[in-house]
Amino acid sequence: MGGHHHGEVLVDPQRRRRANLILWILLAPVGVAALLGTILLWPTGDRAPFLDDPYGAGPGVSMATGTVTRTLTETCPSSEGLEDVGGKELKCEISYVAPDGAGKTFALEVPPETTRSRPLKPGDRIKYLDLSKVSDGSSAPYVFVDFVRTVPLAVLALAYAAVVCLVARWRGLRALLGLAGGLVFIVGFMIPALLEGRSPMLVGLVGSTVVMFAALYFAHGFSARTSTALLGTLFGLGVTAAIAGWATDAAALTGATDDAALTLNTVAPGLSLSGLLLCGLLIAGLGVLNDVTITQSSAIWELAEIAPHSTARQLFASGMRIGRDHIASTVYTIAFAYAGAALPILVLVSLYDRPLLDTLSTGEMAEEIIRILVGSIGLVLAIPVTTAIAVVVVKATGNGGPTKRSGRRALRNSQPGQVQQPAPEAQTGDLLHHH
Structure with a gap:
């Protein structure tokens, strides 16, 4: 074989269409609900007044x-x-x-x-x-x-865009455009809606769902593997929202732990700081969830292409071996990312002469810890669910053998009386099974 062709895994067009239809039946209600939610929650413009520029100049200045x-x-x-x-x-x-x-x-x-x-x-x-x-x-x-x-910000942004496009090519460019669109949506919809007193949980769920639909399909294209990753992402997002809602209330997080929050409490009294914290937890988990789900979905497709005769159990086991490595690396990635962002706080609290447990349970530290734990739980649970969905979709589309086209090509290339050797895919499938 000259290379991987994803169409070779999905050998039955009719079953492939049926699998895509099932995925869309599952995703379409969520997408429609998110669209309706966006329309209903769309800001009217009746928001808190703009603040004066803190560096604004007065007369003569x-x-x-x-x-x-x-x-x-x-x-x-x-x-x-x-x-x-x-x-x-x-x-x-x-x-x-x-x-x-x-x-x-x-x-x-x-x-x-x-x-x-x-x-x-x-x-x-x-x-x-x-x-x-x-x-x-x-x-x-x-x-x-x-x-x-x-100048330095512009140079770094251009360097980042150039590196992404050089390595990921058109997909990288689409991902950058999707990122820009997502940020515009957050600034244009989510933030004004929060300022107008809309439910932070609803705004967070609706906004995050819309961003994920647009970003995943725009960057990765309309395919079964993308739909599978989106289903896993939405599952992780739902789990994150449920746990974040409980943790915010159970831990009595107020969100009023810094000067910015206190200023918001004064100028936008209708804005719930604890709700703002909850919405922030959902947005913070989007990137990592998208990363692990699209990786797991792609891994299952690649494994099925390398070993098309492997069973669903074998595919799931192999996918989870990849997923466990991803979990192990991503969990401490999240923790270190938050620790780096909160480093000034960590340095400051280390100077206080007080018990460690007492320090960690303060409002500001508790917020950071709950961000880490909630995001990690949603991420970890999304991996097996995405893997299972991907296996079901791959097997449902039919990958039990070579395509008709490849079978005809093999017959044309064979000589009368020549014994055909097992396909490399089958041998790889045996190796996968024994592994």
Whole structure:
């Protein structure tokens, strides 16, 4: 054989159509329900008012950008004159900035928390508030705001897109477009719906289902293996939602554990912070669920193609050997990903002189732990279910032997009286059986 041809596994067109019909009978009601839910939950625009830009400029004040030319250690402008009142002048890093466009280079005092983490270097692009027109001399005329990160972010995004497209080709491009569409849907539908007080559980389930339908079929095409992966993903999503709903209530998670949540509680009082946490748990599990289900579905199809005479039990056992490896790797991948994101919190709580169990049960730490556990449970349970569905679909479409086309080709190539050797697929099937 010159290579794998997925059509060779699905040997009976009539049975293949019947299997696809069964999959669509299972998926269509879910898709229709998600579409109706999207229509019913679609935001009307009656949402909380927009907040003022935290870096917004008032009358006479403007946001500007410039380039750092040099950074020196000098007397802090904010401490000048303190000796006259018995104080002490302090030394700090002063960056000299050339404003974009016309303008003279000026000295800028940078906050110490910034210089300790990332000192300003020549060539750095920064944003600052220009208060020179309203300053009376008692305050600094320029205030550091942030770095300009447009170029490195754009370079990384282009590099990521290029790598994905070079390795995965058109499928990688479709996956990137699907990702962009999913993010647009989340920003355009889910977030406004949450701000308008819609049920976070419904918004999370409906939005996640729509994203998965669109992303999977767009990236992987309309096929039985994609439909199988989608069924497994929806199962994992349902399990995740059920466990997350119980855990959020049982562990009394309020969601009010950081400044952003407290700000939301003030400006959008109709928004449930615990519900927002629940919706976030569903969105966080989408990517990993999609990864394991499409992998398991593809693995079963490849195994069936390599060993078309293997039984359903053999296919399931072989698929689960792959699935167990995937579980082992993905579980600690999730845990390490969340641990990395919560590293500042972990470092901070480690400084407190209190029992470890007491620390882990605090609201902020409990949220991270429950994210890990809920996402992992949904992921682990989705693997055997997806594997079982894939095996049933593969066997239902008929893969007990070579296709009629390949059989005719073998007869044409054979010589009168020549004994035909067992097909490589059959030999591989025996190896799979003995393994």
